[in-house]
Amino acid sequence: MAAKFLLTRSGPQFLFVLKAGNGEPILHSERYTTKQSAQNGIESVRKNSPADSRYERKNASNGEPMFNLKAGNGEVIGTSERYSTTAARDGGIESVKANAPAAPVDDQT
Numbered sequence: 001m002a003a004k005f006l007l008t009r010s011g012p013q014f015l016f017v018l019k020a021g022n023g024e025p026i027l028h029s030e031r032y033t034t035k036q037s038a039q040n041g042i043e044s045v046r047k048n049s050p051a052d053s054r055y056e057r058k059n060a061s062n063g064e065p066m067f068n069l070k071a072g073n074g075e076v077i078g079t080s081e082r083y084s085t086t087a088a089r090d091g092g093i094e095s096v097k098a099n100a101p102a103a104p105v106d107d108q109t
Contacts (some may be wrong), residue, residue, distance in 0.1 A: 001097035002021050002099075002103070003018065003020050003021050003026075003050075003079050003095075003100070003103045004019055004103050004104050004105070004106050005017070005018050005019075005045075005100075005103050005104070005106065006017075006018075006042060006106050006108065007038060007039070007042070007105055007106065007107045007108060008020055008108050009033075009035075009108075009109040012030060012033070013030050013031040014031070014032045014033075014034065014035050014037070014109065015026070015028065015029050015032065015038060016029045016036035016038055016042055016055065016105075017029070018043060018045065018078065018096065018099070018100055018103060020036060020089050020095055020099065021099070024081075025081055026080060026081065026092050026096055026099075027045065027051045027069060027078040027079065027080055027092075027096050027100070028056065028081075028096050029045075029077070029078055029079075030040075030076070030079075035109060039105075041077055042105060043094075044071050045069060045077055045078050045100050045101055045105075046069070046079045046101050046102075047051050048059055048069060048071055048077065049069060049096050049097055049100035049101060050071065050097055052058075052077060052093075054069055054070050054071070054072075055067050055068070055069055055070075055092075055093050056068040056069075056070060056076075056088075057089065057093075060082050062082075063085060064075075064082040064084065065082070065083045065084075065085065065086045065088070065089035066079070066080045066081070066083060066089060067080045067089055067092065067093055068080070069096065075097060078082070078096075079096060080092050080093075080096075092100075
């Protein structure tokens, strides 16, 4: 199974998750008020994901490694899951870099 963006609706809002080929989530979006805004977010992830400088490597409030993917304007366009190690987090970043640019959208709205 290949990586894909899963576009869903939660009440009146839209969101997406980038899932790896094994089905595990590797990046999720904020909630958007319109479907078009969520689709624009996916395109921004596709555009910005190859650039290492767009990743903010950090620790969650509980100390677990995680990352944010940022657009050129500095806005967060995707947030990772929490990882057990920095090496696992860095593997998640490499997965986003490799998979996001060509990942298809599974629109479940």
